[in-house]
Amino acid sequence: MEKLDQDSGSNQNLLPRQLDFSPPAAAVEETKKMDSFHETEKKQSHSVLDSQSSREDQKSEQPLPQPQPLPSVPDTEAEQLRLGVKSLKPPPSSPVKSPQQSATEVTPPQKPPLHRFSHQVQKNPLVKCRVSKQDPLTQLESSKDDTPNKQKHCNCKASKCLKLYCECFASGSYCNGCNCLNCHNNLEHESSRQEAITTLLERNPDAFKPKIAGSPHGMNDLQEDVRQSLILGKHSKGCHCKKSGCLKKYCECYQADILCSENCKCQDCKNFEGSKERNPHLLHGPQVSETYVQQSSAHAAVNRAIDGYLEPSDSRKRKIKDASHSVPARVPHIVQNQTVNHVIRNGDTSLFLIPKDLNNKAVSGSTTFTYRSSLSNTIQPRHVNELCLLLVSKSVDVAKKLSGGKCETEKRNDRDSSVDTAQRDANEMNDSPDCVLDANRMDEKPLSPATRALMCDEEQMIISEKETSAQGKEDADTSSEVYLEQERQILSSFRDYLIQLSNRVSINGANIKTKTNPSKRELEDEEQSHRDSSLG
């Protein structure tokens, strides 16, 4: 009885759940009793109801305002976001205002949040949205309807549907036809609802943002498509599954039909490409074309190598124990490509930094490795070869272009004193904005800091060579040959280093990951070997 009463409360408003921040323009006019936002929401929500969602209980309730059809093409930013056409903007400084500010020109204030699961539904029809088992009708709908705007019906009891536990609320939707108790996620309790939203946004401005990048829906442009693909299917926070193997819908990654990524801290993860336990039908297929991988090959190769070093925290521990029967090669293509994206985007991760990070973390005893791949199985000689080949080919281009360019680095003074580790070089390079291997010269593709560091290093050596030999060598052709030879030498050293590192990791992977602090000697060995190989 109580439930019925409360259900009636929950349903009283009978607002079809819908992301309530993309109002039709006509909604603005209606602001007498409700603010325009409410009206808009009601209208729009209603507009997206399919026939099946116009259930009897809804019919019996107060009529909704005149429904208006949704525009076929999303006009508002919010709708674009919802459909994955437009990426979310970072929130302004004021988290509370952010959702409003982001769409004030088009949408009314108090734009409700974007559901963290909404993208999942849109992205992958294979993934059923969470549907109450207590609502067979909804299940029926769900089975029939793979369209994005599937209705969800929560069963909240204690949260008043004002916490992110509630998927309706989390999606920015009002509860409608739910089985929830004491629901406040409705117009009746709009004030408390907004208060809850405000609180959540204050606590976490990203609380209502999608956890997973949207689908490339609507992307026609190849470049944009590629860009979207890179960020597609990566859980922003990652899952933390322990028992489900990330193969049940408890896992947000699995539920979204994406592979677990380096963001995840799951244990015993089986949600990786190549996992025999993962239902292959749930895989998206290649997120990024082979062509693109080749195009961005330097990044890809670098990151495949990176990918081979690092693992998630908990699974890492476990795999130390289970090293002898570690999972098969797990280089989820998504992970790889995401890693590529990571490098491109953040620009603060270089190949050379990775060993350092690895060691630093190991020395400190930290277990917060973030990359997932099985240590010895993912870094492949072909990756190294690929990287080297690409770097070689790239270096030829660079050498050709290096007619007069100079690397204005502060490192120049340091160069005579040592052949630093590549890692240190990269570090310095990254810290030195003056290290110029201009992006305008790298016109074709974005370069990772690692690549830039390497190329800048090469450039410096070339310049250094030019300076020392400028007096005696006037012939540009000869210089070019020298440049090329130097490039080859540098890259050969680099290749050797990578191969050596690869072998080391393969052999000593388990040791590196011991619980006890990996000895500094290991770090020193690493650096020493690096030094040796750098010296050629």
Next chain:
DNA sequence: GAGTTTGAAACT
């Protein structure tokens, strides 16, 4: 449909 399991969200 009740009970259990699970992991994210919320809390401390």
Next chain:
DNA sequence: CAGTTTCAAACTC
């Protein structure tokens, strides 16, 4: 920030 509690969906029987 880590550990614990709360919560609701997923799952099992």
